[in-house]
Amino acid sequence: MRLLRHLQHWFTGQGFHLAVADFVPETHPVRQWADTFPWAALGAAVERSVAQRFPTPTARGRVPVATRVLLALELLKHELHCSDEQICSQLRTDLAVMYACGIEEVRVERSQGHFVLPEVLAQFRTRIDAALMDELLALQAAAAMEQGLVSPAHLVVDTFPSEQGSQRVNDAATL
Amino acid sequence: MKAQAQHLQRDLAKIMRRFGRQCRGQSKVFVSVVRQTETQLLTTGSPVVGLARAAQVQVQSAAQLTAAQRQRWATQLTVALAAHQQIATQSRRLTHGKPLPQCKIVNAYDPTIAPICKGKSNCPTQFGRKPGIIAEPATGFLCAFALPVGNPADPSYVVPLVTKVQHAMALVAGRSAVAIHSLAGELALNDATLRETLHTRGILTVGIPQTVEPLLPAPTPEEIRRMLHAAGLHGKRTPYQVQLACASGYSRPVVESLIASLLGRGAARITYKGQHGATVQMGMTVMAHNAATVVRIQHNRLSTRAQKFRHLLRLKRHNSNEFKVVKN
Numbered sequence: 001m002r003l004l005r006h007l008q009h010w011f012t013g014q015g016f017h018l019a020v021a022d023f024v025p026e027t028h029p030v031r032q033w034a035d036t037f038p039w040a041a042l043g044a045a046v047e048r049s050v051a052q053r054f055p056t057p058t059a060r061g062r063v064p065v066a067t068r069v070l071l072a073l074e075l076l077k078h079e080l081h082c083s084d085e086q087i088c089s090q091l092r093t094d095l096a097v098m099y100a101c102g103i104e105e106v107r108v109e110r111s112q113g114h115f116v117l118p119e120v121l122a123q124f125r126t127r128i129d130a131a132l133m134d135e136l137l138a139l140q141a142a143a144a145m146e147q148g149l150v151s152p153a154h155l156v157v158d159t160f161p162s163e164q165g166s167q168r169v170n171d172a173a174t175l
Numbered sequence: 176m177k178a179q180a181q182h183l184q185r186d187l188a189k190i191m192r193r194f195g196r197q198c199r200g201q202s203k204v205f206v207s208v209v210r211q212t213e214t215q216l217l218t219t220g221s222p223v224v225g226l227a228r229a230a231q232v233q234v235q236s237a238a239q240l241t242a243a244q245r246q247r248w249a250t251q252l253t254v255a256l257a258a259h260q261q262i263a264t265q266s267r268r269l270t271h272g273k274p275l276p277q278c279k280i281v282n283a284y285d286p287t288i289a290p291i292c293k294g295k296s297n298c299p300t301q302f303g304r305k306p307g308i309i310a311e312p313a314t315g316f317l318c319a320f321a322l323p324v325g326n327p328a329d330p331s332y333v334v335p336l337v338t339k340v341q342h343a344m345a346l347v348a349g350r351s352a353v354a355i356h357s358l359a360g361e362l363a364l365n366d367a368t369l370r371e372t373l374h375t376r377g378i379l380t381v382g383i384p385q386t387v388e389p390l391l392p393a394p395t396p397e398e399i400r401r402m403l404h405a406a407g408l409h410g411k412r413t414p415y416q417v418q419l420a421c422a423s424g425y426s427r428p429v430v431e432s433l434i435a436s437l438l439g440r441g442a443a444r445i446t447y448k449g450q451h452g453a454t455v456q457m458g459m460t461v462m463a464h465n466a467a468t469v470v471r472i473q474h475n476r477l478s479t480r481a482q483k484f485r486h487l488l489r490l491k492r493h494n495s496n497e498f499k500v501v502k503n
């Protein structure tokens with residue numbers, strides 16, 4: 001229930017409790033995938049970076065959605081090839097996604113439309129800069145090295161091209 | 176200074192208001208009016224840079240601010256100055272009537288990304304970014320990535336990537352003997368200066384074709400001595416490490432498999448906007464790929480070559496009898 005307190009008010013429904021970890025099998029690909037991340041270190045790095053660059057002048061207002069949830073959603077989006085809307089929708093209904101987001105327990109409530117809005121995810125993304133991205137990747141690599149799973153002794157370096165997707169044309173571009 | 180800034184802001188707002196009035200109700204933007212307004216904005220807004228620099232100096236000497244506040248203000252001012260410089264450059268290009276190149280992306284004020292593959296507008300690779308990756312070749316774990324603006328030369332990627340990996344290694348608490356022994360690359364590592372830089376850091380640069388003859392996967396003792404001597408790494412790197420480095424080498428299929436994995440996770444098409452968006456998308460894709468790689472390592476779903484290489488590196492093998500605890 002630790003993360004529950006950080007989520008929005010509509011996250012606490014009226015129905016019975018459901019332990020997410022008990023429901024998702026240990027062999028589930030999303031569960032195995034999610035268990036590899038050093039979530040505590042990643043979350044702390046994001047919070048430290050955001051607090052430094054976007055200090056909140058006041059403690060008033062609704063408690064924000066937990067960093068862990070948003071970071072996991074952003075990563076899951078790429079793993080499961082989803083759009084913002086799709087992954088936020090999956091978080092509402094898919095217990096494996098809930099597990100990956102660190103939600104341990106939920107209350108069953110049919111009337112709830114969503115847990116996290118896609119707009120919140122998009123806003124979170126704007127707060128991630130290149131330095132933070134490098135830090136997150138370094139923490140993941142460090143965790144893998146620490147567990148003895150990966151060794152940086154012999155490495156290979158290369159480049160590859162990828163397509164630029166946005167091809168909007170407007171008046172300003174034709175000046 | 177505050178009064179000056181307020182006065183300047185008022186003047187700029189006035190120009191923009193006039194621009195809005197001229198275009199109101201016309202349902203289109205007049206290019207001539209845009210050019211006139213841009214010229215006025217550039218002329219009137221020229222003191223902005225001076226004011227920002229003066230503010231930077233004052234922030235550093237302001238006694239009433241804490242160190243954190245000073246740092247935050249300094250960062251914000253630096254970012255604002257960089258943005259101003261970029262916008263002013265683009266504006267001048269536009270007001271001078273210089274046409275944008277065919278491959279120009281998004282809008283006129285986005286940072287220019289040089290194309291790496293030119294084509295027609297319906298071509299799938301008209302525009303592009305060129306990410307650099309540094310990976311463990313056995314399993315395909317990506318230790319770092321780089322996504323520079325434009326299309327710089329390949330050697331410029333290498334040192335920043337190595338620095339990033341070394342930063343990650345510094346974060347490792349438990350294992351003290353973690354170091355980069357060798358680095359393999361195709362075209363990037365042919366640069367003599369770059370090789371020298373890497374040798375200074377104690378990193379062997381094997382696997383780079385210097386002649387048309389293929390590199391031996393199992394070099395002779397003489398060849399090993401020659402390589403160590405050429406790199407100036409006698410005493411720093413052992414013959415065993417050279418052997419491993421040669422066995423690992425550079426393999427295009429290995430790199431292609433990494434690229435395929437990233438493309439499968441959405442790296443083929445950058446859907447987030449601008450350089451910042453591309454960095455976030457690429458970073459998240461790499462992290463998702465790494466997590467899948469770790470799962471493969473934990474479940475021994477590795478090629479025979481990878482398993483052998485991990486054995487030679489004395490890396491941990493997954494124990495299926497290990498007690499499973501909830502790590503969430």
